[in-house]
Amino acid sequence: MQPNPSSPGSSADGIVVVKDVEKSYPLGEIMVHAVRGVSFSIQKGEFSALAGPSGSGKTTILNMIGCVDTPSKGEIIIAGQNTSGLKDKELTKLRLFKVGFIFQTFNLVPVLTAYQNVEFPLLLQKNVPKAERERRVNMYLEKVGLKDKMMHRPNELSGGQRQRVAIARALVTEPAIVLADEPTANLDSQTGQEILDLMSSLNENDGTTFIFSTHDHNVISRAHKVLWLVDGRLADPKGRIA
Numbered sequence: 535m536q537p538n539p540s541s542p543g544s545s546a547d548g549i550v551v552v553k554d555v556e557k558s559y560p561l562g563e564i565m566v567h568a569v570r571g572v573s574f575s576i577q578k579g580e581f582s583a584l585a586g587p588s589g590s591g592k593t594t595i596l597n598m599i600g601c602v603d604t605p606s607k608g609e610i611i612i613a614g615q616n617t618s619g620l621k622d623k624e625l626t627k628l629r630l631f632k633v634g635f636i637f638q639t640f641n642l643v644p645v646l647t648a649y650q651n652v653e654f655p656l657l658l659q660k661n662v663p664k665a666e667r668e669r670r671v672n673m674y675l676e677k678v679g680l681k682d683k684m685m686h687r688p689n690e691l692s693g694g695q696r697q698r699v700a701i702a703r704a705l706v707t708e709p710a711i712v713l714a715d716e717p718t719a720n721l722d723s724q725t726g727q728e729i730l731d732l733m734s735s736l737n738e739n740d741g742t743t744f745i746f747s748t749h750d751h752n753v754i755s756r757a758h759k760v761l762w763l764v765d766g767r768l769a770d771p772k773g774r775i776a
C-alpha cells in the first residue's frame with residue numbers, strides 16, 4: 535500500500551507538517567480566532583512564503599512552527615517530532631536545535647558585538663566547544679559578508695547589516711528550518727531585495743529550508759512556493775478560501 539501523504543509520520547511528510555491547526559486567543563469576553571484550520575507541509579530545502587495582509591495569522595503560524603506558541607487544536611510536526619503534548623523544556627530544546635528565527639525588528643542584543651550576537655545560540659546549546667564556536671561564527675559572518683564588522687555593536691550597523699547579523703545568528707546552529715517573520719519590512723526596498731538575495735543564495739548553496747512571511751509583492755515573487763492566508767485560513771492567490 536502507498537503511504538498516505540496526509541498521515542503524520544509517513545515517509546511523504548515534510549520537514550514541517552501543519553495539520554488542521556487552529557489558534558484562538560482570549561481577549562476580554564471574546565475569543566480572537568487568529569488561525570482557523572490550516573494544513574500544509576514544507577519539504578526540506580524549500581524557499582516558501584506565508585503571504586497575507588496584516589492580521590491574517592502569519593506571525594501566529596510562524597510562532598507555532600517555531601515552538602514559541604502552541605496550537606489550540608491540530609498538530610505540528612518539526613523534523614519528524616510531533617510538538618503536541620511536549621513540555622516547555624522539550625519545546626525549548628526543539629527550538630534551540632531545530633529552528634532559526636529572523637525577525638522584522640532584527641532583535642539583536644544591543645550590548646553585544648555582531649560576533650557575540652551570532653555566538654549566542656551556540657552558548658545556549660551549552661556543549662559546543664570553543665574552537666567549534668569560533669569556526670562556525672566566523673564562517674556564518676563570512677557568508678553574510680560581515681566579517682569586517684564583527685566587533686561592531688548593533689547601533690554601529692545599518693538596518694541591512696543588522697539583518698545580516700540576525701541571519702548569521704539564525705543559521706549558526708545549522709537548524710532544520712529557518713523562519714523569517716517579515717524580514718524586509720523595516721528595510722528600504724533595495725536593501726530588502728539584497729536580504730532576499732542572501733537568503734535565496736543560502737537556500738540554493740547550502741539547501742537551508744526557509745519559511746518567510748510577508749505582505750510585500752516584491753518579496754512574495756521571490757518564493758518558490760506561496761501559501762496565501764486570509765483571515766487565518768489558506769486561500770488561493772485571488773483571496774478565495776481554498
Ligand SMILES: Nc1ncnc2c1ncn2[C@@H]1O[C@H](COP(=O)(O)OP(=O)(O)O)[C@@H](O)[C@H]1O
Pocket residue numbers: 559560561566567568586587588589590591592593594595
Ligand atoms: N496574543 C494575542 N492576543 C490576542 N489576539 C492576538 C494575539 N496575537 C495575535 N492576535 C490576533 O490574531 C490575528 C492574527 O495576528 P498575526 O498572526 O499577528 O497576523 P499577521 O502576522 O498576519 O499580521 C490578529 O487579529 C491579531 O490581532
Ligand SMILES: [Mg+2]
Pocket residue numbers: 592593594715
Ligand atoms: Mg505579523
